[in-house]
Amino acid sequence: xxxxxxxxxxxxxxxxxxxxxxxxxxxxxxxxxxxxxxxxxxxxxxxxxxxxxxxxxxxxxxxxxxxxxxxxxxxxxxxxxxxxxxxxxxxxxxxxxxxxxxxxxxxxxxxxxxxxxxxxx
Numbered sequence: 001x002x003x004x005x006x007x008x009x010x011x012x013x014x015x016x017x018x019x020x021x022x023x024x025x026x027x028x029x030x031x032x033x034x035x036x037x038x039x040x041x042x043x044x045x046x047x048x049x050x051x052x053x054x055x056x057x058x059x060x061x062x063x064x065x066x067x068x069x070x071x072x073x074x075x076x077x078x079x080x081x082x083x084x085x086x087x088x089x090x091x092x093x094x095x096x097x098x099x100x101x102x103x104x105x106x107x108x109x110x111x112x113x114x115x116x117x118x119x120x121x
Contacts, residue, residue, distance in 0.1 A: 002015065002017060002018075004018070004019050004020035004024050005018050005019065005028065006019055006020075006024035006025070006027055006028040007020065007024050043079065046076050046079045047079055047080070047081060047095055047096070049074055049075075049076075050075055050076060050079060050080070050095045050098075051095045051096050051097075051098050053070060053073050053074065053075050054075075054095065054098040054100065054110045055098060057110070058098075058110065058111075058112075063109060063110060063111065064107055064108065064109045064110070065107070065108055066106050066107055066108070067102060067106045067107070067108050068106065070108055077093075077102075079095075080093035080094060080095050081094055081095055081096055082094045084099065084113065086099070086101075089101040089109070094113060097112055097113050097114060098110060098111075098112060098113070099111055099112065099113050
């Protein structure tokens, strides 16, 4: 007679079953993957915060600030989703659909990737 590897209760059914039900199976796998998932969640929170900071500034009509202002708001320049090439700015970091370009003197220009494609078309 087999016992559930998560809760230890008796398993009824097929002889190769490892869990007594779906809840135990999910709990077991969630615990096994917790470290990896926490790392992904942390990175996604940072990316979400970065995107939100840029989007909120843009909604206030601001498209250019000093990098120290972004850092004071909690922006992390180490986290972005991709690099994209733009004719006017070269290779720029992208955070989902928001793009930024660090200019000389520490000024940061930001815009939507969609806006850039409209202008170049």
